[in-house]
Every structure is written in structure tokens, then in C-alpha cells.
Amino acid sequence: MVERARRGSAASRVFVVVAVAVMALVLLLSGLLVLDAQRAARAEAEEVTHAVSSALAVTPAVVGALDGSAPADLQPFAESVMADASVDFVTIMTPDGIRVTHREREEIGRPYLGTIPARPVAATEEFTGTLGPSIRTITPVIAADGDLVGWVSVGLTVGSIASDIVPRLPGVLAIASAVLAAGFVGAYLAQRTTRQVAGDLPAGTIRDAVSSYESVRTLGEALRAQTHEHGNRMHTAVSLLELGRTREAIEILTETSRQSQALVDQVAARRDGDPTVGALLLGKAAQARERGVEWTADIAADAPRSSLSPVDAVSVVGNLIDNALDAAAAGSAPRWVRVRFTSAGERMLRIDVSDSGDGVPPDLADRVFEHGFSTKPAEAAGRGVGLSLVRSIVEGAGGSVDHASDPTVFTVVLPGRDR
Structure with missing residues (x-):
């Protein structure tokens, strides 16, 4: 059982990937060295024939x-x-x-x-x-x-020239062997380092752990913002009541309830809605108001629930919204973020997250989903992880993720959950 876990562990996969890459590199290097030897032998042949014929x-x-x-x-x-x-x-x-x-x-x-x-x-x-x-x-x-x-x-x-290459082959073989040996040492060290960090956990489990962390982080931020906003409104209402200004206090409490209830009604109207994502959207709405960003969330009644687990769903939606909020807050007014859940037909869910930010520069558009890539400052927390994780989760579930500009829109299409 342990042996099977080791074979499927992330550390083992790292070793295999690095080893295969090294072998491919060695094959390429060997081919280049042989080609260089052929070129050198041909150049020598031209020099020899020219020198001898000129002398004769x-x-x-x-x-x-x-x-x-x-x-x-x-x-x-x-x-x-x-x-x-x-x-x-x-x-x-x-x-x-x-x-x-x-x-x-x-x-x-x-x-x-x-x-x-x-x-x-x-x-x-x-x-x-x-x-x-x-x-x-x-x-x-x-x-x-x-x-x-x-x-x-x-x-x-040409046969004589080819035979002249044979004495050069041991040198090529020695170089290739040295690179191969160094590569396998590197693969072993990479495996050992990965095992020290992740033990014998499978790669999928590690991704799930990252997804769980991202879900807890983004949901925690959303709920913190919602709690903070509600706390401020309650303190204001209490102060107004103490001052005898009952009507203003009721208006503040009513507005707070109305804004939250609108989104709750959309979530409740769906036959198979995801309450976890609904809670996330409520929290993100408060976070948007806290950052001065106009927030719109629209959930179609016929939008199916995705096949993702609650953790992965929060991770996908939360990361997309976080990026949109960051982009909108950093841009010029008017600042807005829109989230739409609609049906894409045949039990497919479509999620569109758009924002008023400056968007992704055209020359970097193909790299936004790369692990470690980010347009945020280098010291930003979680730099370059969010969109890479989103793509990994979505594609792993059989879905797709894409983006467009003017305005910036990230679109996720996911299979719906079977009833």
C-alpha cells in the first residue's frame, strides 16, 4: 500500500517529469553534437581537398x-x-x-x-x-x-567523411552521459525536496490542499468584510436610536437587510443552488462596498450547480472575484465588478466575472494562467497562484476557462452536477 502511494506521490511525479525532461535534453544535445561533428568533418574535408588540389x-x-x-x-x-x-x-x-x-x-x-x-x-x-x-x-x-x-x-x-566522425562519438557519448548523470542527480534531489515538503501525498491531494487554503482564505476575507460592514451599520443604528432618531436607524437596518436579501433570493430561487458560493457572494458584496467598487451579482434561476466540490467552487469563484476587485479598485472611476451565473445548455454552468480594471496587456494575455505569473507587485501575497489554480481545477473537472478584454471578462464553463 505504501509502495503504491509512493509511486503515485507528487515526489515520484516530480522525479519522473525531471528525468524525462533530462533524457529529452540529452537526446537533443546528442543530436546537436553529432550534427556539429558532421559539419566539422565536412569543413575539414573541404579544407583538405582545397589544400591538396592547390598544391598539386x-x-x-x-x-x-x-x-x-x-x-x-x-x-x-x-x-x-x-x-x-x-x-x-x-x-x-x-x-x-x-x-x-x-x-x-x-x-x-x-x-x-x-x-x-x-x-x-x-x-x-x-x-x-x-x-x-x-x-x-x-x-x-x-x-x-x-x-x-x-x-x-x-x-x-561521403563514406570516408562519415567514418571520420566515428572517433568523435566517444566524446559525444561522454558528454551525454555526464549530462544524463547530472540530470538524474537533479531529479533525485528534486524528488527528495518535494518529499520533505509533501511527504508521499499524491499530486491531486496537494492541489486539493492548496484549493482548500485558497477557499478558506477568500471566504474568510469575504465574511470578515461582511461582518465589519454589518458591525459598522449596527453601531450607527444603535447610536441613532440613542439620539432618538429612530427613522434613520430603521432605514439603515432596512437597507442592509434589503441588499443582502436580494442576493439570498437569487440563491434560494435556484432548484440546486450552492449555498457555499451564495455565502461567498454575500461576503464579496460587502468587500466590494468596503473598497468602493460597485457590485452586481446575477444568478439565473435555471443556472445549474457545478460538479465542483464546495471547496473547489469557492476557490474558483473566489479567486476570479478577488482578481476582479483588485483590478477594479486599482483602476479609474467608475469602478465596478459584475458576476453572472447562467446556463450554458445541456447541464453546463457558465460563470462570467467582469471588471472595470485596465485589463491584461495584450503581450501578456497568453501567460495569465501560468503558475507563478502575475501582473501584481512582486510582494503581493499568493502571487501567481490564483489563476493557475483556477485553470487546474476547471480543466480537471472537464470544463474550460478563458478571458477577453474591453472590458476584462473571465469566463468559466463547467459541467453541471447530476441530479
């Missing part, structure tokens, strides 16, 4: 043989260069591309397979010839009088 193009034996001033069989010379320079082929040819030398002797006298530049300049390319795909550099051979007397092409096959 000015070698007196090659120039003399092609110029005809010192006729010679260049095949043995080309073969010795291939062996000494570790290149796959050295092809020396006439100005019109007829081979004088070739790795395969039977190809001598046949046309060169590759691009011969229109002007006597060196050029490097990848081309598929008799030896397969290769990186090759062709360089003009210029006689003493400045005439073009031939060409020298030096190349390395």
Missing part, C-alpha cells in the same frame, strides 16, 4: 606534364599523393576535362564527372561520380605563360 596545381611535375614541356606518366605520382594525403582520389585532367589520372585506371582517358568552372578558378562541390558521392575541389593548372593547361580534382567520399 602548382607542382612542377604536374604543370610540366600537362604543358607538354616535360611529358610524364602522372598516375604513379597521383597514387602516391592519394596514399600520403589520405584522400580518396586525385584526378588530373586536360583543359577540356579528359582524365590523365584516376583512382581506377580503366577510367583514364574518359571525361571527368563533375563541374568544370567556366573560368580558371578553384571550386568546391559535392558531386556523385564513379566512386559515389564525394566532396571535391577542382583547381586550374596554369602554365608559366598564363595559359590554362589542365585541372586537378581532389576528393573525399
Whole structure:
């Protein structure tokens, strides 16, 4: 039983997530290192072929043989260069591309397979010839009088270049192994730290604990504001009675009862209303008046009760209202907050919370539901938790949450509770 709890605990999930992320990073890093090794090997091949072909193009034996001033069989010379320079082929040819030398002797006298530049300049390319795909550099051979007397092409096959990468792979493997080991150590430390904080509690239980805390916090603030407001009105009424101003005292008490009763009637009119959310709205109404914000709450009679538990329902609605009150109070007059509960059809509940605040900047609109993100000051309590928790609860219940601007409106759609 304990072992099953450990496997499903938040600490174990942290370990798995970090480990998977590290493995993905290692795979990406290994791929990049291999690609870099291939790029480096290709660059080296281009440098080698260019250097060897350039050197051969000015070698007196090659120039003399092609110029005809010192006729010679260049095949043995080309073969010795291939062996000494570790290149796959050295092809020396006439100005019109007829081979004088070739790795395969039977190809001598046949046309060169590759691009011969229109002007006597060196050029490097990848081309598929008799030896397969290769990186090759062709360089003009210029006689003493400045005439073009031939060409020298030096190349390395793609297979040879690929084989040059193999010696680099142990280094790539060592780097990848080191990163992987460091990542697993980090995953273990993250698991251990999480277990010290949360024990073996499942992730869902931790979220529920956060939701419970948020529910108690927002409901407590709402009830405190309501108690404070009622206390002020009662003290005022008592003072008026002591002064003999009975009519004014009755008006104050009647107005207090009327404002609360209007919302109570909306909650009571629903067949399956949520009394916890109703109590929250009563408290938030007092909190809005306390902060100088005009408050409107409208609950349609046919609005179904959501499938959320009372704790999660208070957490969702409370956080949305708290954000709206903060935004409205910080904005310019008129300051208002409106809350609407309506039916979205097919036993779906829609909750709209709108406010007169400045809204979310367009460049930050996609980040408002990220954990830890907030437009509030850095020292604000609970910074960046509320909307992230709202999304987690709503999506976990099979609902959706979205927001719009002008005015700012946060909309939650939730499945209704089965009767």
C-alpha cells in the first residue's frame, strides 16, 4: 500500500517529469553534437581537398606534364599523393576535362564527372561520380605563360567523411552521459525536496490542499468584510436610536437587510443552488462596498450547480472575484465588478466575472494562467497562484476557462452536477 502511494506521490511525479525532461535534453544535445561533428568533418574535408588540389596545381611535375614541356606518366605520382594525403582520389585532367589520372585506371582517358568552372578558378562541390558521392575541389593548372593547361580534382567520399566522425562519438557519448548523470542527480534531489515538503501525498491531494487554503482564505476575507460592514451599520443604528432618531436607524437596518436579501433570493430561487458560493457572494458584496467598487451579482434561476466540490467552487469563484476587485479598485472611476451565473445548455454552468480594471496587456494575455505569473507587485501575497489554480481545477473537472478584454471578462464553463 505504501509502495503504491509512493509511486503515485507528487515526489515520484516530480522525479519522473525531471528525468524525462533530462533524457529529452540529452537526446537533443546528442543530436546537436553529432550534427556539429558532421559539419566539422565536412569543413575539414573541404579544407583538405582545397589544400591538396592547390598544391598539386602548382607542382612542377604536374604543370610540366600537362604543358607538354616535360611529358610524364602522372598516375604513379597521383597514387602516391592519394596514399600520403589520405584522400580518396586525385584526378588530373586536360583543359577540356579528359582524365590523365584516376583512382581506377580503366577510367583514364574518359571525361571527368563533375563541374568544370567556366573560368580558371578553384571550386568546391559535392558531386556523385564513379566512386559515389564525394566532396571535391577542382583547381586550374596554369602554365608559366598564363595559359590554362589542365585541372586537378581532389576528393573525399561521403563514406570516408562519415567514418571520420566515428572517433568523435566517444566524446559525444561522454558528454551525454555526464549530462544524463547530472540530470538524474537533479531529479533525485528534486524528488527528495518535494518529499520533505509533501511527504508521499499524491499530486491531486496537494492541489486539493492548496484549493482548500485558497477557499478558506477568500471566504474568510469575504465574511470578515461582511461582518465589519454589518458591525459598522449596527453601531450607527444603535447610536441613532440613542439620539432618538429612530427613522434613520430603521432605514439603515432596512437597507442592509434589503441588499443582502436580494442576493439570498437569487440563491434560494435556484432548484440546486450552492449555498457555499451564495455565502461567498454575500461576503464579496460587502468587500466590494468596503473598497468602493460597485457590485452586481446575477444568478439565473435555471443556472445549474457545478460538479465542483464546495471547496473547489469557492476557490474558483473566489479567486476570479478577488482578481476582479483588485483590478477594479486599482483602476479609474467608475469602478465596478459584475458576476453572472447562467446556463450554458445541456447541464453546463457558465460563470462570467467582469471588471472595470485596465485589463491584461495584450503581450501578456497568453501567460495569465501560468503558475507563478502575475501582473501584481512582486510582494503581493499568493502571487501567481490564483489563476493557475483556477485553470487546474476547471480543466480537471472537464470544463474550460478563458478571458477577453474591453472590458476584462473571465469566463468559466463547467459541467453541471447530476441530479
